[in-house]
Each structure stands twice: as structure tokens, then as C-alpha cells.
Amino acid sequence: MGVSPSFAEADDRFGSARALRRNLRKLFPDHWTFLLGEIALYSFVLLILTGTFLTFWFTPSMTEVVYDGPYQPLRGASMSQAYASTLQISFEVRGGLLLRQMHHWAALLFVAAIFTHLLRVFFTGAFRKPRELNWVIGVGMLLLAIAEGFTGYSLPDDLLSGTGLRIAQGVLLSIPLVGTYLSFLVFGGEFPGDIVIARLYPVHILIIPALLLALVTVHLMLVWVQKHTQYRGLHRTERNVVGAPVLPSFAAKSIAFLLFTAGVIAGLGAFAQINPVWLYGPYTPTNVSAFAQPDWYVGFLEGTLRLMPSVETTLFGHTIAWNVLLPAVVFPLLFFTVLAAWPYLERRITGDREPHHICDRPRDVPTRTAIGAAGITLYGVAWAAGGDDVLARFLDLNLFGLVWFFRIALVAGPLLAFFLTRQICLGLQRADEEMAHHGVESGVIERAPSGGYYEILTPPDPEERAKLPASYNGGPTRPRELARHRSGGPGADRDEGSR
Known part of the structure; x- marks a missing residue:
């Protein structure tokens, strides 16, 4: 196919064809x-x-x-x-x-x-x-x-x-x-x-x-x-x-x-x-205006301001309004500083200095995922607290009690989210490892000659296996390991599915 003279002339002058x-x-x-x-x-x-x-x-x-x-x-x-x-x-x-x-x-x-x-x-x-x-x-x-x-x-x-x-x-x-x-x-x-x-x-x-x-x-x-x-x-x-x-x-x-x-x-x-x-x-x-609410992305600052108790101190003749300074200045400054520095913090903690082009699955890094869930919970509670007056009005709740609920949730919520998320990730890891080493449940139940019952397990799909971390990909080494014992009547061989 011929090349347009104008493009050829441009390439002669700028050498752009190869790069393009x-x-x-x-x-x-x-x-x-x-x-x-x-x-x-x-x-x-x-x-x-x-x-x-x-x-x-x-x-x-x-x-x-x-x-x-x-x-x-x-x-x-x-x-x-x-x-x-x-x-x-x-x-x-x-x-x-x-x-x-x-x-x-x-x-x-x-x-x-x-x-x-x-x-x-x-x-x-x-x-x-x-x-x-x-x-x-x-x-x-x-x-x-x-x-x-x-x-x-x-x-x-x-x-x-x-x-x-x-x-x-x-x-x-x-x-x-x-x-x-x-x-x-x-x-x-x-x-x-x-x-x-x-x-x-x-x-x-x-x-x-x-x-x-x-x-x-x-x-x-x-x-x-x-x-x-x-x-x-x-x-x-x-x-x-x-x-x-x-x-x-x-x-x-x-x-x-x-x-x-x-x-x-x-x-x-x-x-x-x-x-x-x-x-x-x-x-x-x-x-x-009653029920005045900012756009959603600054609602968390509104919430922290509403939740902070009224605390002021005087130092060297200067009044420090902690009820405004901490939630509206210190908290967002600390939050976004940690957020920006996270790659360097994680690298220092884990010692991982290798380049990475393959993404993690969240379940495979439970601590990081749990920290992320805790951060989202912290943000979400503060955001919801920014509309506590609207919630109290339309849900017919006591505003004073709602404020205390959000104060407790601001501390307990992230901790609970961290614990639950990490446990869920660890559970998913165990399920993946079980699948990689023993196979996938097929739903097919067979009866052994000895009278016991076991389910036939099939090898995982290659595409699904490829999504697992390398440490999980050893897979079953013998076909007999794909059979898992389920139940047996009197006299059944309890080890039929694994020997």
C-alpha cells in the first residue's frame, strides 16, 4: 500500500512513522x-x-x-x-x-x-x-x-x-x-x-x-x-x-x-x-436554611464538625477551638497525608521493592483490604453524620441519641469493619486453596463398593486456576485425591475417598 506524499514528507523531516x-x-x-x-x-x-x-x-x-x-x-x-x-x-x-x-x-x-x-x-x-x-x-x-x-x-x-x-x-x-x-x-x-x-x-x-x-x-x-x-x-x-x-x-x-x-x-x-x-x-x-447539606464529597467534614464535642483551650493568650481545628483541619490533613504516602508506607512495612504489573485480588492481601474497608467505614460514618438533622427529622429519631450513635460508630465502626473484612478475606483464601489442591465440587455423588458415599471433585477451570496466586497452583497430584468422603453406613470405609 502506498504512503501519502504528505505523510512521507513529514516522516522524512520528523521521523515520526516508527514511533507512531x-x-x-x-x-x-x-x-x-x-x-x-x-x-x-x-x-x-x-x-x-x-x-x-x-x-x-x-x-x-x-x-x-x-x-x-x-x-x-x-x-x-x-x-x-x-x-x-x-x-x-x-x-x-x-x-x-x-x-x-x-x-x-x-x-x-x-x-x-x-x-x-x-x-x-x-x-x-x-x-x-x-x-x-x-x-x-x-x-x-x-x-x-x-x-x-x-x-x-x-x-x-x-x-x-x-x-x-x-x-x-x-x-x-x-x-x-x-x-x-x-x-x-x-x-x-x-x-x-x-x-x-x-x-x-x-x-x-x-x-x-x-x-x-x-x-x-x-x-x-x-x-x-x-x-x-x-x-x-x-x-x-x-x-x-x-x-x-x-x-x-x-x-x-x-x-x-x-x-x-x-x-x-x-x-x-x-x-x-x-x-x-x-x-x-x-x-x-x-x-x-434548615437541612442545609453540602455536596456529598465534603459531607464528611460536615459530619466530623457535628460530632466533635465543644472543646476550647487558651494557650499564651490564644484561644484554640479544638472542636473545629481537629475535625476540619487536623483530621483531613492526616487522612490525605496517610493516603498519599500509602505506597511508601506499605513498601517499608512489607519490604516489597519489586516492580508489579499484575494486580492483586483484594482477598489475597487481607490486611490491606481490611484497612481499606476501615477507611471507607470511617468516611461513610462521618458522611452520614453530616445529615444527622435530616435523618432525625424524616426517620423520627432523637437527634441527641443519633449524635452519640455516630460518635460511637466513628470509633467502633472502622475497627469492626477491619476485623470482619480480614476474616472474610482469610476465609476466601482457604476456599481458594481448597479448590486448587482438591478440586471443585461437581454435585455428583457416588457410592463406594464398601458402602460409603463420596462426591466427585473435578479440576478447576484453567482460567479460574490462572487467577489464583502461584502458591495455590500446585493442584492435586493424584486423581484419587479428587474424591472426598461424604458419609457411609455401618461398616463403610471412612478413608475411601482419600487413600
């Missing part, structure tokens, strides 16, 4: 869990596209105006230009409400996809050498995504977002020595000031997206260079990759999945209402 051919033949393994990272990537693309649309009409100003738009309940009310422009996008711009809700849903999906992708990487050990840096980048992207979401839902300057900013200001003030200065720096004076929206706007549309784009680029480059991890199976080793090439298989699937993700987000934006700011009204420092 090699990269287009690169193999990627096929497993549904690998799509979690793609969901995050495509949600980020939709965030950029819908956010660019919204910037044409949003006004990041806290200058007070009188609303005279089409929404009758707020006509004549005083509000900031930021809130008024949000109402304009929702009610007057063609397709504005759809794009605004798609933007919000894409943000929620973006954070959720990063979160679940990190869980997949953690439980399968895909963060081990040589991918430690990519794990740290992933944790950094999660933090940036949370910050991006918080700045985004703070921009409309409605009552809900203003309440969130008020909580954020309290967190800043709890930091010893520098808290007051940080609060004045962010808000330009006493809360709420008149410049915080204008300061959050470039952070939301420029600084954090640029950092995310840079981290996403480095992350994808590292995945490309280091090759993708894969699950244990037939013909899969630490030195190869079993999968489909970039063209046409992987590219076609990725494009289809991009369109599918966009379709789901568009459907949510069209049919599932989210953040109806017109129902909350403009923010005023003297008002607060």
Missing part, C-alpha cells in the same frame, strides 16, 4: 474497572465545555442589585450580581438551566469517579512500584477536584453556598496564629466582605482547572510509558500485556464510552433537578 506505528499498536487490557478512570477523564472534558458556556453569562460580583427578572417570587429582592446572573442563566438564557445542571452533575461524577478509581487502585495494589508517583498524582487530583467543587457551588452566592462559605471562614479562624490573617486575606475583611466571589472565580475557572489539566496529562503519560496493570489470568505475566491495540479496538470503545458518559450527564441535567438556587434565595448573613 509503535504507539498505535500499544495494547490495553480490557476490564470494566479500568473504565472508572475514563469516566473521570470524560467528566472533566464535559466540565470544561459546560463551564466555558456558563462563563459568558455569569457575573462574579457581589455588588448589590434589585432583581427584575422573570422569576416572580424574587422580583424586587436585593441580591448580588452573582446570584442575579445565576438566575438569568437558569431562566433567560436558552439552554442555560440544562448546561448549568449538566455542569453540576459532571462535577459530582468527576469526584465520584476519581474516588472509586483510587479505591480500585488501592484494593488491587496497582499503586506499587513503579506507579507510586501516579498514586500521589491521583490523590492530588482528588483534593483539587474537591476544592474545585467547593469553589464552584460557592459562586452563585445563594443561601446554601453562603452558609458553606461561613463554615469555611470558621475553619480558617480555628487555625492558631494565622487563622485571622487567612480569613481577612480570603474575604477581604470581615465576613462576608464584598470580594470573595470575585476571588473564587479565577481560582475556579483558571487556576484549579490548569493544575488538574497538568496532572491529568502527566498521569496519562505515566500510564502510557509504564504500561497498564492487568489482572491475573491465562497467559498474563509481569512482562506482557494481554489486551486490544489502541487502534481500532481501544479507540472505538473509548469514543463510545465518551458519548455514553455525555449522554448520561445530559440526561441527568435534563430530568434530575440539582441545586435549585432560586428556592434558597440570596445569601444574607442573618439567615440560614
